[in-house]
Amino acid sequence: MFAAPLFSNYTATVTLIALTAIFAYSYYAVLIAGQLSLGQAGIASLGGFSATLVVPDEPIAGLSPLVVGVPVGMAVGAVAAFILGLPVMRLRGVFLAIATLGFGEVVRIVLINMSWTGGAQGIRVPKLVTPSIAWIALAVVAYGFWRLGPSRLGSAFAAIREDELAARAMGIDVSRHRMIAFVTSGAVVGLYGVLVSYFSRLITPDDFGFATAVDGLVTAVVGGSLLFVGPLLGSAFFTLLPEIQRAAGIEAGWIRPFISSTLLLVVILFLPGGLSSLVPRLYKPKVARDSAPPELTPLPEPGAPILQLSGLGKDYGGVHAVRDIDLEIRSGDVLGLIGPNGAGKTTLVNMISGLVEPTSGSGTVLGCTLGNPATAHRFAVAGVARTFQQAKLFDRLTVLENVVVGTHVVSKPTFLRRLLLLPSARRDERRALAQASAQLGRVGLVDKAGVRAKQLSFGDRRRLEIARALAAHPTLLILDEPAAGMNHVEAVELSDLIGSLAADGITILLIEHNVGMVLRTCSRIVVLDFGAVIAHGTPDEIAADPAVIEAYLGSEGSPT
Numbered sequence: 001m002f003a004a005p006l007f008s009n010y011t012a013t014v015t016l017i018a019l020t021a022i023f024a025y026s027y028y029a030v031l032i033a034g035q036l037s038l039g040q041a042g043i044a045s046l047g048g049f050s051a052t053l054v055v056p057d058e059p060i061a062g063l064s065p066l067v068v069g070v071p072v073g074m075a076v077g078a079v080a081a082f083i084l085g086l087p088v089m090r091l092r093g094v095f096l097a098i099a100t101l102g103f104g105e106v107v108r109i110v111l112i113n114m115s116w117t118g119g120a121q122g123i124r125v126p127k128l129v130t131p132s133i134a135w136i137a138l139a140v141v142a143y144g145f146w147r148l149g150p151s152r153l154g155s156a157f158a159a160i161r162e163d164e165l166a167a168r169a170m171g172i173d174v175s176r177h178r179m180i181a182f183v184t185s186g187a188v189v190g191l192y193g194v195l196v197s198y199f200s201r202l203i204t205p206d207d208f209g210f211a212t213a214v215d216g217l218v219t220a221v222v223g224g225s226l227l228f229v230g231p232l233l234g235s236a237f238f239t240l241l242p243e244i245q246r247a248a249g250i251e252a253g254w255i256r257p258f259i260s261s262t263l264l265l266v267v268i269l270f271l272p273g274g275l276s277s278l279v280p281r282l283y284k285p286k287v288a289r290d291s292a293p294p295e296l297t298p299l300p301e302p303g304a305p306i307l308q309l310s311g312l313g314k315d316y317g318g319v320h321a322v323r324d325i326d327l328e329i330r331s332g333d334v335l336g337l338i339g340p341n342g343a344g345k346t347t348l349v350n351m352i353s354g355l356v357e358p359t360s361g362s363g364t365v366l367g368c369t370l371g372n373p374a375t376a377h378r379f380a381v382a383g384v385a386r387t388f389q390q391a392k393l394f395d396r397l398t399v400l401e402n403v404v405v406g407t408h409v410v411s412k413p414t415f416l417r418r419l420l421l422l423p424s425a426r427r428d429e430r431r432a433l434a435q436a437s438a439q440l441g442r443v444g445l446v447d448k449a450g451v452r453a454k455q456l457s458f459g460d461r462r463r464l465e466i467a468r469a470l471a472a473h474p475t476l477l478i479l480d481e482p483a484a485g486m487n488h489v490e491a492v493e494l495s496d497l498i499g500s501l502a503a504d505g506i507t508i509l510l511i512e513h514n515v516g517m518v519l520r521t522c523s524r525i526v527v528l529d530f531g532a533v534i535a536h537g538t539p540d541e542i543a544a545d546p547a548v549i550e551a552y553l554g555s556e557g558s559p560t
C-alpha cells in the first residue's frame with residue numbers, strides 16, 4: 001500500500017510526537033479552565049533560551065545539562081506566565097488570545113534583537129533529548145493532567161469553563177483558578193522550550209513565532225480538551241499525517257496540504273469535542289450513598305442575624321433597578337420576594353449573593369460586605385447558595401458532576417494527594433460524592449446521575465440547580481423563580497421541598513411569580529415595585545394589601 005517506509009526518520013518522528021504533545025498540553029492546561037491563550041510560544045522561547053544560556057553545555061557535577069535546564073526552563077515559564085497573567089487575566093476569550101499573542105510577538109522581536117540570543121541565527125546547543133527522554137517527560141505531564149481530572153481542582157476548572165458566573169456562585173475563586181491554570185501552562189511550555197531546543201540542537205527566536213503559537217492551539221483543539229489524552233491524540237494526528245501521506249506517495253503540490261486541511265475540517269466539523277471524544281470515558285463518578293458526607297458546620301440558631309440591608313440601591317444608567325431597600329433576614333426565615341416583571345427582584349438577589357455591586361447603600365450577608373463582584377465566591381464560602389432565573393448548569397458535565405461542584409466549599413482540596421496516590425484523597429472525594437448523592441436523592445434525580453445536564457428536561461434542570469446549591473450546605477438559600485416552567489404538580493412538590501429545607505434550619509429567600517406558592521410557602525413576604533419595597537408582612541397581610549393588589553396584579557384580582 002505504501003510507496004515508501006512509514007517513517008523517513010523514525011527517531012525524529014517518535015520524539016516529535018512527544019514534544020508536540022507536551023506543547024499541546026500547555027494549551028490544554030488553560031483550555032480546561034475555559035481560557036484561550038496564545039502566549040505559549042513566547043513563553044517557550046523564554047524557557048528555552050534561559051535554560052540553554054544559563055546552563056553550561058558540559059555536565060555539572062555529573063548531571064546532564066538537561067537535568068538542570070528543565071527546572072530552570074519550567075521555573076522561567078511559570079514566572080513569565082504569572083507576570084503576564086497579572087494584567088491579562090481579567091480579559092476573556094478572543095481578547096485574552098490577542099493580548100497573549102501580542103506578548104509572544106514582543107518576546108520574539110526582543111530576543112531577535114539581543115546579541116546574547118545570537119539574533120536570528122540563534123544559538124547552538126548539544127543534542128541531549130532522545131525519544132525515551134521526550135516520552136518520559138510526556139508521561140509525567142500526562143500523568144499530572146490525568147490525576148487532575150476528577151480532583152476538586154479539576155472539577156473547579158471544568159465549572160469555570162462551562163459557566164464562570166455559576167462557578168463563582170459555587171464558591172470557586174475564579175481569578176485564582178484561572179491564574180493557577182495559566183501558571184501551569186507556563187511551566188509546561190517552559191519544559192517544552194527546553195526539550196525542543198536540546199532536541200533540535202539549535203534555538204532561534206523565529207522557532208517560536210505566530211505560526212508555532214497557532215499550531216499548538218490547533219493541535220490541542222483537534223485533540224480535544226475534555227479528556228487528558230486529547231493533546232497526545234492531536235499531536236499524533238498532526239505528526240503522523242504528513243508521514244503517512246509521504247509513505248503513500250502523496251507528495252505533489254497542492255494534494256498534500258489539501259488532504260491535511262480536509263481532514264482537519266472533518267475533525268472540527270464532526271468532532272467538536274476533538275479526537276478525544278472518540279475515546280470512551282473509563283472513569284465517571286458514581287452515586288455514593290453508602291459513604292459518610294464531609295463534616296458540616298451546624299447551621300446558626302433560629303433568629304440569628306443572616307442579612308442586613310440599609311438603603312441599598314442599584315442604578316443601570318438612568319434605570320433605578322433597586323432603590324433604598326432596608327431589609328433584615330434572620331435564621332429560620334422563609335422570605336418571599338415578589339413583584340411585577342422588572343420590579344428589581346433579580347437585581348436585589350444578585351447584590352445579596354455578591355455578583356452585582358450596589359450603587360448606593362450598604363449591606364452584609366453572613367459577615368460579607370456587599371461590594372466587589374470579583375470576591376463573590378466569598379459569599380458562597382460564608383454560606384450563601386443560589387439558583388438562577390435561567391438555570392445556569394454546567395451543561396457538558398453529568399448531573400452528579402454538577403452537584404459535586406456544589407460541594408466545593410465543604411470539601412477539601414485533593415489534587416496534590418491524588419498525584420501522590422494517597423488514599424485520603426479518594427476518601428475525601430467519596431465524601432464529596434456522598435454529599436452530592438444525598439442532595440440528588442433529595443430532589444429525586446438519583447436515577448439521572450450519569451446523564452449530561454444538557455439532556456435534562458426543564459423541570460429537572462431546575463431541580464438539579466437546587467441540588468447543586470444544597471450540596472454547599474448553605475445557611476441562606478436563594479431560589480430565583482424555581483417554579484418557572486413547572487406544572488402544578490411539580491410546583492406543589494417544590495413547595496413541599498422548600499418546606500422540608502426550612503424545617504432543617506435552612507434560611508430561604510424565594511423569588512417567585514407564582515404568588516399562590518409564595519403565600520403557601522413563606523413566613524414573610526416583601527413586595528417590590530419599580531425597585532422599591534411597597535409592602536412587607538405575613539402572607540395574610542400581603543394578600544389583603546390594596547397596594548400589592550393594585551401594583552402587582554392590577555386592580556382586577558387578589559394575589560391568591
Ligand SMILES: Nc1ncnc2c1ncn2[C@@H]1O[C@H](COP(=O)(O)OP(=O)(O)OP(=O)(O)O)[C@@H](O)[C@H]1O
Nearest residue numbers: 316319321339340341342343344345346347348389
Ligand atoms: N444588567 C442590566 N443592565 C441594564 N438594566 C438592567 C440590567 N439588569 C436589570 N436591568 C433593569 O433593571 C430593572 C429590574 O430588573 P430585574 O431583572 O432585577 O427585575 P425582576 O423583578 O427580576 O424582573 P423579572 O421578574 O422579569 O425577572 C429592569 O428595568 C431591567 O431592565
